[in-house]
Amino acid sequence: MKRIVLPHSDLPDRWYNIVADLPSRPAPYLHPQTLEPLGPEFFAPLLPQALIRQEFSTERWVEIPDRVREIYEIWRPSPLYRADRLERALDTSAKIYYKFEGVSPAGSHKPNTAIAQAYYNKLEGTKRLTTETGAGQWGSALAFAGSVFDLDVTVYMVKSSYHQKPYRRVMMETWGATVFPSPTDRTAAGRAILAEDPDSPGSLAMSISEATEEAAGRDDTKFAPGSVMNYVLMHQTVIGLEAKKQMELAGDYPDVVVACVGGGSNFGGFTYPFLQDRLAGRKPRTRFVAAEPDACPTLTRGKYAYDYPDTARTSPVMLMHTVGNTFMPPPIHAGGLRHHADAPSLCLLADQGHIEARAYSQGDVFTEAVRFARSEGFIIAPESSHALRAAVDEALAARVAGEPRTIVFNLSGVGHFDMGAFDDFLAGKLADYEPPDERIQECLTSLPQVPEPA
Template sequence: MPEQWRNFLDDLPRELPRPRDLGSPSAAEISAKVRPKALMEQDNPAERWVPIPQPVLEWYRRIGRPTPLYRARLLEKRLGTGARVYLKREDVLPTGSFKLNTAIAQAYYAAVEGRTTLVSETGAGQWGMSVALAASMFGLDAEIFMVKCSLDQKPYRRHYMELLGAQVRPSPSDFTAFGRGVLDRRPDHPGSLGTAISDAIEYTLGKDSAAYISGSGVPHVYLHQTLLGLEVQAQLEGLYGEAVGEAGRGDHLVACSGGGSNLCGLIGPYLSARAGGADLRFLAAESTAAPRLTAGRYTYGRADLAGYTPQVLGYSMGADFVPPPVHTAGLRNHHSSAVVSLLRNEGVLDAVAIEERKALEAGRLLLQTEGILVAPESTHALAAAIDVVAEADAQGLEPVVVVLASGSGHLDLQSYSEVLRRP
């Protein structure tokens, strides 16, 4: 298991565009108040390698890191492909999600700084579950704003958080002025990550000793998630004695993309190799319900709707865009992160939008062949990888295809059932 996180910001094809921060108070001032100082410093670390604190390492080992790299041989057989398809199995972690990797780190830094409460948003609920568990590891309270339509679709994730003592509220929320304003204008608003981030930050500003933490979208989260790519590197080199991309097979790394943390965690450690000529392709799978990378505009925008976060240059559907209440809540973002958008705009990252039914059909196929049930978000990556395999077969290629199984689908059975039973 890695004992250091990999800072890949210097491996980006060019420097990140500066954010715009015109509010009063500014987003930088708000961040300084609500976020632990160590996390803000990790947004632009000086070191190439950032040591993982010993208490965080101990918890990583306890939860089961490193996670398995699993070859899906029966899926390969069903597809009739010569490609080698691997799943990076983050679904086996205690909360059923890769989100725990950064939740543990952020909870640790909040506790060291003397914060007593973690506050955050959650879409599908996997991040909220991870925040609740990480808070309990370090003796902290947790308060979570969950996207309303997801709270209705996935009640068992709420139950999990509450079992750990977390307070869970729907977003838009009547606990905040922002949320009340949204509900006054549209009482049936389904919520989005933009509303939930706004609710969480406003709530943190009014609560002493609370820390706001993010599940995605900011560099320190991507830093923590480089565990994913670092473990894959070690595991594949152990199998083949060579890194993916070195054998001229046209190898692929595939992950879904909402806020971009599982995608950046997987591909970040590989950016320098690709820049050096490795035959390696990166693919982001997003939802057709919020197709920022494939149909959005490259422009400045915010992750939240209330104006607490800075404007960053990214692919956007616009601040007024309200994603439909699909079951892939983790992909219902209106604006993409600066890092993911830069990689896309510079041609380093490819992207594809996957329709929900097609994605969940791929998930059903994986269950039928390998006995593995992944989250709806992860099925988008799986469906995209199946298309990659079909294209490779048509070209007579036999690449290694690594798919990030970012989450478990065992609390998403209602989603599978509702979508796949539609005529």
């Protein structure tokens, strides 16, 4: 059987919170002004209480509300595939599986947390949600979730993407959201950026600043982040929890678990349920591979240090792998991977050697995306193609070593809104954007001056 489908009754009823199992206590978040450790109250203007509790929770399992599971059922459990035709194309001794999150209404994994966040907000009386989006996958997911729970959604979309990807904007508007090209003159953060550079193309860090500023300033409005936060990664663990069951049905357990990393929600959501087995010593030899763009190389070339998640420096300072909050990621097509730093739990695990990281160029990943379309059939997103590329590398290495290897990766979304990128690739017009060392060093001078962890 090529497609492994779980019955409705196997939809997970709880999320997995890896914080309970981390090998060491996570570093505290620091207040952006005082750089002192901060508590839950910091988030009160931005997030509903239920999500603040989840952010600071150390419980291993958190129940998924029935109403959230009911919406998940529109597309979940999602299928897991054996990539047998890709295996033949690679002539590999490895077995390759992929989990497919492209079946959601928004075409990616993002609704897994968008639905949960919209639900908790609705429950606590929120009327409006603000958020940031780069290529538009997160904004689309939140627009969809807003339509489900009848919440107004305002999206600050990175200006360069807003103009490059008008169809993502239309998708959000179809679900009823309002979309602004960021930086805007609607917020102090946006105005400050525009004063310095009226032609600023925007960045995720800038969009976050605008979205959080608007949420903090209005009683009926909260902020809904698409990645990085603990609870966002936790909501995404439905992916890995299902995948574990599906691998069990296939009679297999992975030697290598692969996902791409932007902020870390796709990576955490897919790998953490497997990582739990490694951390508990049950599967000590299973490896975890994070695939990132060489244009924004946080894990492979960044520093493990405290940094701000946003440009305006009003969000909590977190211990992360970062290339610096002033780093302006080049305009690669994998817009969802253009973030200067990653989720704290992911960085802690990478720092302690539980996660390996690899960086790929656009050409690397599109070559594999086209081979995948012509073997497995699906046209996948540039973000997901990073994971695919790492999985293919593992399969080719297994062939060279002449050994079996069971590889599973997360195919986080379809590429239907990225056909311009495929067009450029097929025409040989994809640019490479590897940043020079000096640029990264320069951006790392923007880190806050706090003591590094022991």
